[in-house]
Amino acid sequence: MDTINLRKEIQKKLADIKKTDILVGIPSYNNARTIGHVVKAVQAGFAKYFPDKKCVLVNSDGGSTDGTAETVQNAGIESYQTILINHRTTPSFKITTPYHGIPGKGSAFRTIFEIASALDAKVCAVVDSDLRSITPEWIELLIKPVVEGGFDYVAPLYHRHKYDGTITNSVIYPLTRALYGKRIRQPIGGDFGFSGKLARFYLTKDVWETDVARYGIDIWMTTTAMANKFKICQAFLGAKIHDAKDPGADLSAMLHQVVGATFELMDTYFDAWKNIEGSEPEPTYGFQYAVGLEPVNVNLDRMLDRFRLGVKELMGIWKEFLSEGIRVFLCEIDSLPRENFHIPDEVWVEIIYSFAVAAHKKIINKEHLLKSLTPLYIGKTASFVIETLESSASDVEEKIDRLCVCFEKEKRFLVTNWN
Amino acid sequence: MNNFLQRVIIEPFERFFEKVLQFLPDFLSAILIFTLGIVLGFILRAVSLRLFRTIKLDKFSERSGVVEIIQKGGIRETVSLILSRIIGWLTIISFSILSLYSLEVPAIGQILERFLLYLPNVFVAAVILFFGYFLSNFLGRAALIASVNAGFKASGLMGKFVKLTIFLLAATMALEQLGIGKETIIIAFAIIFGGIVLALAIAFGLGGRNLAKKYLEKKLLKGEDKDDIKHL
Numbered sequence: 001m002d003t004i005n006l007r008k009e010i011q012k013k014l015a016d017i018k019k020t021d022i023l024v025g026i027p028s029y030n031n032a033r034t035i036g037h038v039v040k041a042v043q044a045g046f047a048k049y050f051p052d053k054k055c056v057l058v059n060s061d062g063g064s065t066d067g068t069a070e071t072v073q074n075a076g077i078e079s080y081q082t083i084l085i086n087h088r089t090t091p092s093f094k095i096t097t098p099y100h101g102i103p104g105k106g107s108a109f110r111t112i113f114e115i116a117s118a119l120d121a122k123v124c125a126v127v128d129s130d131l132r133s134i135t136p137e138w139i140e141l142l143i144k145p146v147v148e149g150g151f152d153y154v155a156p157l158y159h160r161h162k163y164d165g166t167i168t169n170s171v172i173y174p175l176t177r178a179l180y181g182k183r184i185r186q187p188i189g190g191d192f193g194f195s196g197k198l199a200r201f202y203l204t205k206d207v208w209e210t211d212v213a214r215y216g217i218d219i220w221m222t223t224t225a226m227a228n229k230f231k232i233c234q235a236f237l238g239a240k241i242h243d244a245k246d247p248g249a250d251l252s253a254m255l256h257q258v259v260g261a262t263f264e265l266m267d268t269y270f271d272a273w274k275n276i277e278g279s280e281p282e283p284t285y286g287f288q289y290a291v292g293l294e295p296v297n298v299n300l301d302r303m304l305d306r307f308r309l310g311v312k313e314l315m316g317i318w319k320e321f322l323s324e325g326i327r328v329f330l331c332e333i334d335s336l337p338r339e340n341f342h343i344p345d346e347v348w349v350e351i352i353y354s355f356a357v358a359a360h361k362k363i364i365n366k367e368h369l370l371k372s373l374t375p376l377y378i379g380k381t382a383s384f385v386i387e388t389l390e391s392s393a394s395d396v397e398e399k400i401d402r403l404c405v406c407f408e409k410e411k412r413f414l415v416t417n418w419n
Numbered sequence: 420m421n422n423f424l425q426r427v428i429i430e431p432f433e434r435f436f437e438k439v440l441q442f443l444p445d446f447l448s449a450i451l452i453f454t455l456g457i458v459l460g461f462i463l464r465a466v467s468l469r470l471f472r473t474i475k476l477d478k479f480s481e482r483s484g485v486v487e488i489i490q491k492g493g494i495r496e497t498v499s500l501i502l503s504r505i506i507g508w509l510t511i512i513s514f515s516i517l518s519l520y521s522l523e524v525p526a527i528g529q530i531l532e533r534f535l536l537y538l539p540n541v542f543v544a545a546v547i548l549f550f551g552y553f554l555s556n557f558l559g560r561a562a563l564i565a566s567v568n569a570g571f572k573a574s575g576l577m578g579k580f581v582k583l584t585i586f587l588l589a590a591t592m593a594l595e596q597l598g599i600g601k602e603t604i605i606i607a608f609a610i611i612f613g614g615i616v617l618a619l620a621i622a623f624g625l626g627g628r629n630l631a632k633k634y635l636e637k638k639l640l641k642g643e644d645k646d647d648i649k650h651l
Binding site: 164165166167168188190215242250251252254255258296302305306309310312313314317362363364365367368371372374375 | 481486490557560561563564565567568569570572574575578649650651
């Protein structure tokens, strides 16, 4: 596999650092508003929890024009006493470098993996640059399971608002859980810990010109770890509060990249998932507590309008791979009033599995296929919102769990129709 | 009287009969060649289909992305079937031309010659139409999905408009290649296309004035009433 050429000054810096115990990567693109806080939290995490380890912070930037790189360079702990420690015993380093390749988070991660490999890092972690709720404890929780527990991959576990992360809740989590039999609640969480061994394994894969280089990187990292039998656990990080992801990106593009990467991985790892039945919980670290979350505004009428428009106009595309029963159902609920609007779990599962099979069999162009899922996804999200308007966080979690069980039960449909 | 009958009726009839006798072997051989062509066409079609399936051409096409390109154009048949059909038809057409040549009629020979010289244009026009059809289906569907996802009420119309425009453009190019009404077609296309654009501009400008005003006010002054759901 081709490696990327790092800039000369970065190569010189790496030659000076030689090796590191811990490396934390922060991908960024115009995040000057929030990245300073993230850098401080990471450095405080190094000082507080790994004072005797050699630590490196890498900011892999996509050509920000708002001063992100300067913010990273200038951000730091002004006084270690504020975080109740006297000083660090081992110095920590900071590297800011632009990444190469297709613009996107995946390409930023690739540069981080390259630097981790060059420095022979024992443990790595990556955290998003738009986080507002990150604390130094996140670094401890993402790193320690690898250092002390011998795990290769630490997935995050957050408290999120019931309407935050709806692609995760309605598609990615249930689907990956049913496929690989592991209950990783936030497979596309964005903040992960992993061993140096796994970072080097990631670099051996030639995926950097695909959707993995964009939003697909998170699901790719999690699935690659699961399917290749790396030791996995979860770490409870508290609340996840962050800026909206890339406000310029539209929902259908996000859905296309994330779901597309998941479907592509289903092709790659068919032998790994075809015989798995049910699922099992993974070890979870961190002290779990309830947190208050910001309310989320939902425009239900707009969502239902989008769903209805999709049913009216895209049925001609869907009829090539959705069963007649599903199509009749979609036409029926299309005319229902808002309060009666409901897409049952069984219907949603069949829709997602049918899309996965259609993508596998290349029934129509993949981008068209995945983008045509958008109105159905919006419909399912609207149905979810209507059903959970009065529900508590735990009720919602139970509801998501029921959806996951439905995905597991109906897996036979997927396997049978796959070939 | 006898002499008259001989010259007016019998001699022309004899000459005609002689010509028919001369022409008949050519005609029979032409029919034979044509029939042979049809039979051979069907045989070659079946043999090539079997051969393509044996060498797993469809799987290779699937891996190399050819199938995807064909499917984008809405064609559901396998590559093996399409290629074997082309072979079959090429055989039949070649034998048909041979059979016409074997008639040894000067007029047919001239027509065939002109036809053969014209064939490359037909081939290029067919290729243009073929790709135009693919592209119109592909872009029409892309426009339809994008407009639905953008919440555009007239998405169906938009998809059809894009599809038709691309196909019309391809058809114009193909007809130009065939040399059929060169200027007329280009002018007609320009008038129709320009007319549609003008009609839309007027329709939006007059009919949709209030709608556009409301939309812009909403966008620029208050912002669209969006929800705060974070999907990822």
